[in-house]
Amino acid sequence: MRRALTTYARRGLHGQTVEVIARRILAGEIAPGATLDITALQAELDVSLTALREALKVLAAKGIVDARQKRGTFVRPRADWNLLDGDVIRWQFAEGADPRLLDKLHEVRSIIEPAAVRLAASRATDDDLTALDGALDEMAAAKGHPTAAVAADLSFHRALLAATHNELLERMEVVMETGLAERDRLVHGGEPHDDPVPSHRAVVDAIRVRDATAAETAMRGLLEKAVRDVEKVRGKKGNR
Amino acid sequence: MRRALTTYARRGLHGQTVEVIARRILAGEIAPGATLDITALQAELDVSLTALREALKVLAAKGIVDARQKRGTFVRPRADWNLLDGDVIRWQFAEGADPRLLDKLHEVRSIIEPAAVRLAASRATDDDLTALDGALDEMAAAKGHPTAAVAADLSFHRALLAATHNELLERMEVVMETGLAERDRLVHGGEPHDDPVPSHRAVVDAIRVRDATAAETAMRGLLEKAVRDVEKVRGKKGNR
DNA sequence: TAATCATTAATTAGTAATACATCTTGACAG
DNA sequence: CTGTCAAGATGTATTACTAATTAATGATTA
CATH class of the missing domain: 1.20.120.530 (GntR ligand-binding domain-like)
Known part of the structure; x- marks a missing residue:
């Protein structure tokens, strides 16, 4: 009967990283089209590049960000977000909904x-x-x-x-x-x-x-x- | 008007890795509950552990796999899959649909x-x-x-x-x-x-x-x- | 004996440094 | 004006390692 609240694994440091970035984007703090400053995020959240990249992969899988070589990792237009994803819906309610x-x-x-x-x-x-x-x-x-x-x-x-x-x-x-x-x-x-x-x-x-x-x-x-x-x-x- | 077919980035070696593993699971070749043999997959697909893990993060984000320390990475029950995800639907049609x-x-x-x-x-x-x-x-x-x-x-x-x-x-x-x-x-x-x-x-x-x-x-x-x-x-x- | 607690071992999670591949930009030639 | 090529920036991938987590096991104690 009990059911997991999230689809992706929220365990560990990495899970927090996903949450933090996701909420910022969903709350509009980082707007669609904006490129993420990977090094700044890495420093701020105090995680390794690998961990950060894995977190971004989760967001990429939900259509929220996209990484293009030479152009950087940017927030995709809202129209591309998987709004039917449970996590995405939940994040929207988190703040400034x-x-x-x-x-x-x-x-x-x-x-x-x-x-x-x-x-x-x-x-x-x-x-x-x-x-x-x-x-x-x-x-x-x-x-x-x-x-x-x-x-x-x-x-x-x-x-x-x-x-x-x-x-x-x-x-x-x-x-x-x-x-x-x-x-x-x-x-x-x-x-x-x-x-x-x-x-x-x-x-x-x-x-x-x-x-x-x-x-x-x-x-x-x-x-x-x-x-x-x-x-x-x-x-x-x-x-x- | 043109629109991306996938939500996650399918570019690069990593993208292929996601596709391969996803199709195997969706086709039933790797059944729900089964634990993935990470080292075997790594050898077979000839990718580094990091790349494989990033691919698995994409699947985790869609509710298809879950990784637990000490227990391994296993396929989640079908009831947990994000069937409303475009990629998941597409993968289902790929083979043995x-x-x-x-x-x-x-x-x-x-x-x-x-x-x-x-x-x-x-x-x-x-x-x-x-x-x-x-x-x-x-x-x-x-x-x-x-x-x-x-x-x-x-x-x-x-x-x-x-x-x-x-x-x-x-x-x-x-x-x-x-x-x-x-x-x-x-x-x-x-x-x-x-x-x-x-x-x-x-x-x-x-x-x-x-x-x-x-x-x-x-x-x-x-x-x-x-x-x-x-x-x-x-x-x-x-x-x- | 049974319950509890500490140890162990297996496996994922995370770090770090480095090399690789590819896309964009812009210069140059036609 | 257009196509081609080179340079450089940046994400992608590799390697090797350490840390954290937790199921299972075994020891200890009531």
Whole structure:
């Protein structure tokens, strides 16, 4: 059930190096098109050239930087970044994040999930349903424990995507994961929430009886509630 | 307009090393869970340890391998792979590809694109429409030139996703790109095709007049045609 | 005996110095 | 004005080494 938060290995000195450079770029501190001063970075971060290069290879693999002989290592245009990469999404939230990112993530989620429940309704196996029930139990048990509630929410949505039996849809998890967690973080601290279990159970029940339309409707209900929750918090905090 | 095919830098000896190892893993030659014999690989590919390690960093960044001290470098379970990464998708098609991958890609496409045209209908700017018209022109000019036709098709779908003004949706391009290209490759060689321009123009026209429903309908028509084309070819070739 | 803690060994992580390959720039010739 | 070639800058790769991490093993102690 437990899952790694990052794809690349974050262990060791080298992992920190990746994080530091990535956050600088993602926060806009180093702008697209700018060439990285390798020697300065090396001195500042106090790492060897080899270690630094390995860190940059990770960023290159995610489309963030590119190294060209004689021209240097530079930040690629944002259009080339692998925004569907879990690490890239996470780094964006780290600092100076565009608040609209959350809306964009939600937009993707509200495209994927209604379609996903339809597929789940036609393809879910007994194991999938067991996993979904498990997530509901987890959600019920998490009442009053914000961290556990977020984890349960993620479990539910993961189980749902898994029930589509389409690997690619399943991996959309990374897009939703951070958004979901961020939303939960934002929303918590508001008034105590109404029990999320019934609304989620409605989705599972519809999948169980293979009623795609009912499942989709129930899911759209969840999505609308998510929007209302965020709007409520934003309104309170005076954000637009 | 031209765009890099890979995200990581494929230049140099190192780039080849990544490709070789990636393809072996993606083709199943090195199974998930297996530990890589670094020294053997080094000898076989005739590269230095450093170069090999940098290549492995690229794969690590895409969630394909993980290196743990004392335990070795091993292939991560497929569930951890960044399947939404353009390189990973491309590598899967390279050899021994699961034919169902194409169906999965199409499934994602048929979820994303109808939703995308709805958004495009409400958000497309004049520039977006110009880009779409340009893609239609390209498509018209490409008549009889398979390669150019594929390129034009890709331009169209890219312009469409761009018109949603959601970066994340825009990056779904990588998921569709390879699938689209692969489908076109598969389908060409069949009988001469009917002109694709009118059906695509219908989508653009609906977007221009901001008729989301008409745009969605037109898009679903395109998607169904895509399915029929592939089925026709598969039936002919005796594939199931 | 069973639990705990220290030792060992295997393997990746990191350093450093150096040589190599290749791309860009710009000079020069046609 | 255009193509070719040389120089130099800079990323790429090699080598050899040391450090850190951790699974497994064995010793010690309750």
